[in-house]
Amino acid sequence: MRILPRSIEKLIESFEKLPGIGPKTASRLSFYLLHVPQAQLDQFGESVKNLKNSTVYCSKCFNIGESDPCVICSSPQRDEGVVCVVEQPIDILSMEKIGKYKGVYHVLHGCINPLNNIGPDEIKIAEMLERVKGGKIKEIILATNSNIEGEATAMYIRRELKSHPDLIGTKVKITRLAHGLPVGADIEYADEVTLSKALEGRREY
Numbered sequence: 101m102r103i104l105p106r107s108i109e110k111l112i113e114s115f116e117k118l119p120g121i122g123p124k125t126a127s128r129l130s131f132y133l134l135h136v137p138q139a140q141l142d143q144f145g146e147s148v149k150n151l152k153n154s155t156v157y158c159s160k161c162f163n164i165g166e167s168d169p170c171v172i173c174s175s176p177q178r179d180e181g182v183v184c185v186v187e188q189p190i191d192i193l194s195m196e197k198i199g200k201y202k203g204v205y206h207v208l209h210g211c212i213n214p215l216n217n218i219g220p221d222e223i224k225i226a227e228m229l230e231r232v233k234g235g236k237i238k239e240i241i242l243a244t245n246s247n248i249e250g251e252a253t254a255m256y257i258r259r260e261l262k263s264h265p266d267l268i269g270t271k272v273k274i275t276r277l278a279h280g281l282p283v284g285a286d287i288e289y290a291d292e293v294t295l296s297k298a299l300e301g302r303r304e305y
């Protein structure tokens with residue numbers, strides 16, 4: 101005997117597939133939505149439906165946006181010579197909030213994580229090295245998270261930048277976000293003051 105209507109069951113299942121949402125939260129959210137006006141639900145559904153149709157990845161930095169190149173890469177105000185390497189597009193939002201960074205970005209779309217079978221080839225490292233090969237880049241700021249995976253990713257990139265046969269001779273300064281960021285912290289959750297300090301105090305890596 102099915103107690104829950106199929107539509108609710110399906111919605112719960114969908115929520116459960118999202119990161120950080122367990123069965124309890126999935127049920128709570130689903131039942132909450134039952135009380136939301138239909139117009140609002142339609143809008144919610146529409147946003148989910150259009151999420152991928154109306155967004156594209158920037159072919160330069162792999163940020164997500166409405167145009168390719170993205171607004172940052174196509175802005176004449178940004179310095180193409182400085183590239184801040186982040187794990188996720190959401191990290192760009194955090195960096196932009198501090199309002200001090202005038203360079204561009206490179207989104208890796210993840211970090212090296214052997215436990216989850218994510219190696220360097222699964223994230224956008226080769227694409228980053230390709231950008232450096234262009235010769236325009238003066239500084240790479242490694243802004244991966246300060247947890248084990250983020251550190252391992254930063255170290256891997258540093259090694260590649262210093263030893264890759266195609267990059268020998270290219271003089272790129274490599275820096276890493278510094279003080280203030282607690283060990284194990286995600287860039288995404290860092291407050292603006294902390295992140296701003298970490299950017300200012302970035303050290304040669």
Ligand SMILES: [Zn+2]
Nearest residue numbers: 158161170173
């Ligand atoms: Zn871009």
